[in-house]
Structure formats: C-alpha cells, structure tokens
Amino acid sequence: MYSIIVVPPRTTDDEHGAHQIKLAPGERLAFGRSESDNGLAIAHEGVSRKAGEITAQGAFWILSNLSAHQTYVVENPEGAGEHIKVGPGRLDAPIPFEFSRIVLPAAGDLLPLEVWAPRHDYLNSSGGLDGATTAPAFSVDHTKRYFAVLAALCEPRLRGAPHAPLPTVDQVVERLRPGWPAASPAAVHWNIDYLAVKLRLKPGPDTADPGPRLNGKKESLVSLALRFDLVREDDLVVLGNSPSRAAR
Structure with missing residues (x-):
C-alpha cells in the first residue's frame, strides 16, 4: 500500500490540476529537468538535470538533494513558518511533516513540489503498563x-x-x-x-x-x-x- 503522495508543480498543460504520484514504502522518485533520468521531470531551465530524490519510508519520507549548489527548503504549510533546510548534496534527510512543500529555487522562480504523508501508525495501548499515568508536559484549559x-x-x-x-x-x-x-x-x-x-x-x-x-x-x-x-x-x-x- 502506498504511503507517500507527490503532487508535482502545476503547469499550463494541467487542465484538471496536477496529477499525483503514489509511492509505497521503499519506493523512490527521482526528480529533475531530465526526462530520461527522472521519474518526475520538471521542465524548467533553472532545475538541475538530476535535482533530487524522494523515498517513502512508511509513515514519513526522506529527501536527497542532488543539486551541487542549491539549498532546498521543505515547508510545513500548517506549521506557522516551520521549515527544514536541505543543503546541496545532502542525502536522506528525514522529513517529519504530514503535509510538506519542497521549494525549489530555479533561476529566479520558486517551484513548489508538494508531498503528502497521510499514513499514520499508532501504538496499540490497550495492553498498557500498570501504575500511575504520565503527567502531561503542558496542561492548559481551553475554557479559561x-x-x-x-x-x-x-x-x-x-x-x-x-x-x-x-x-x-x-x-x-x-x-x-x-x-x-x-x-x-x-x-x-x-x-x-x-x-x-x-x-x-x-x-x-x-x-x-x-x-x-x-x-x-x-x-x-x-x-x-x-x-x-x-x-x-x-x-x-x-x-x-x-x-x-x-x-x-
């Protein structure tokens, strides 16, 4: 079953919106300007021929920046400015956001590449340990x-x-x-x-x-x-x- 969904940048040819690429755990998606070398071709002269690679890892994903000079920024659109920088040549940077936007600087443009990680894995706590419960780190009352x-x-x-x-x-x-x-x-x-x-x-x-x-x-x-x-x-x-x- 797939765990990561990649939404490529919208182009003028996308009449019904950008298509989606679904990745199962362990699957990789290379992206860049070259159509022959990448599963996702981004037709922009400012994008490296082999710009990067996304790998699905169960409930999260990792990003490799194959560019020699450009830093990529991975934003959390729901995180009030939260973001991660992935420097040139960095391999297998873990990305923890459920909704992510890779921002590719490309010759004066900023190209968004969205990645969704909708799969959620949870601990089955039905057989929890006996004893007192753990005190919450921060206790706030929404009615006050x-x-x-x-x-x-x-x-x-x-x-x-x-x-x-x-x-x-x-x-x-x-x-x-x-x-x-x-x-x-x-x-x-x-x-x-x-x-x-x-x-x-x-x-x-x-x-x-x-x-x-x-x-x-x-x-x-x-x-x-x-x-x-x-x-x-x-x-x-x-x-x-x-x-x-x-x-x-």
Missing part, C-alpha cells in the same frame, strides 16, 4: 481566560503570517473584548505573567528564586505554544466565545 489571551497572541501567525509581529496588549484587549467585555490591559498583563509561570518559562511564586529576567515574554510564549501545538488554528474559536471562568 489565560488560554484566550494565548490564542489571541498566536492568532496572526496561525492565520498564515508566520513572521507577523505579535499583537500589542491593547490589540489583544480589543480582540478579546467581544467575548470578555471587562478585558483590560492590566488583566491581559496578569494572564501573560500567569502563562509564563504555568508554562514554566518563569519560576512559580512558591520558590525563592525569581529566575532570570524574561525579556520578550510574549514572543517566548507564542514560540513555545506554536512549537508544541498548545494552540492550533481550530482553537481560535475561543476568541469568539466568552470564557466561562477566571484564569485559575
């Missing part, structure tokens, strides 16, 4: 106001602008006010401070160590939240709802 504040901070980057500046506290207040009429800069600041402690960016009040001064607190919170998927695009619905309880 602190989560709405965090969602408002993450919103611009989750909306498809991965390098957007973070909203100011006043902008967060305005974003939250329809669902939280009493929102104020002081309340937002309090929740940001609470999040910094809750997500362990700062020591809690029960310790005598104040910890280092945390500059860029909002940036640190958003970076952590997006990196570990504490806030996803689907979670932005909380910005239209009134939180039911106070932060704690």
Whole structure:
C-alpha cells in the first residue's frame, strides 16, 4: 500500500490540476529537468538535470538533494513558518511533516513540489503498563481566560503570517473584548505573567528564586505554544466565545 503522495508543480498543460504520484514504502522518485533520468521531470531551465530524490519510508519520507549548489527548503504549510533546510548534496534527510512543500529555487522562480504523508501508525495501548499515568508536559484549559489571551497572541501567525509581529496588549484587549467585555490591559498583563509561570518559562511564586529576567515574554510564549501545538488554528474559536471562568 502506498504511503507517500507527490503532487508535482502545476503547469499550463494541467487542465484538471496536477496529477499525483503514489509511492509505497521503499519506493523512490527521482526528480529533475531530465526526462530520461527522472521519474518526475520538471521542465524548467533553472532545475538541475538530476535535482533530487524522494523515498517513502512508511509513515514519513526522506529527501536527497542532488543539486551541487542549491539549498532546498521543505515547508510545513500548517506549521506557522516551520521549515527544514536541505543543503546541496545532502542525502536522506528525514522529513517529519504530514503535509510538506519542497521549494525549489530555479533561476529566479520558486517551484513548489508538494508531498503528502497521510499514513499514520499508532501504538496499540490497550495492553498498557500498570501504575500511575504520565503527567502531561503542558496542561492548559481551553475554557479559561489565560488560554484566550494565548490564542489571541498566536492568532496572526496561525492565520498564515508566520513572521507577523505579535499583537500589542491593547490589540489583544480589543480582540478579546467581544467575548470578555471587562478585558483590560492590566488583566491581559496578569494572564501573560500567569502563562509564563504555568508554562514554566518563569519560576512559580512558591520558590525563592525569581529566575532570570524574561525579556520578550510574549514572543517566548507564542514560540513555545506554536512549537508544541498548545494552540492550533481550530482553537481560535475561543476568541469568539466568552470564557466561562477566571484564569485559575
């Protein structure tokens, strides 16, 4: 059964959209300008004759960059700017994204080559070990106001602008006010401070160590939240709802 789907760049000849190439585990797909040397020919003078190779590996895939000079970027379209660089000559770079876009720099153009990895393998936990369950790394409650504040901070980057500046506290207040009429800069600041402690960016009040001064607190919170998927695009619905309880 195939596990990887490759969607070539769209061309003017694609009347019904780009075709798909399906790879089973262990199968390889070479791509480049040369039709005779590659399973996927990309007709662009800026693409190397043998540009690269994709290999299916079960639930993920690996990329070899056969170009002598060009760095390829593999983007995660759902990852708020998350990407991997694969340098010239790099072989068998593992790509962990479920949806990926290889960006090929080609004589002034950027050609997208999409790769999907829809297969998901999961551990059968029905026969798990006895004993206490593992404590979650980060515990957040989507019904609390602190989560709405965090969602408002993450919103611009989750909306498809991965390098957007973070909203100011006043902008967060305005974003939250329809669902939280009493929102104020002081309340937002309090929740940001609470999040910094809750997500362990700062020591809690029960310790005598104040910890280092945390500059860029909002940036640190958003970076952590997006990196570990504490806030996803689907979670932005909380910005239209009134939180039911106070932060704690």
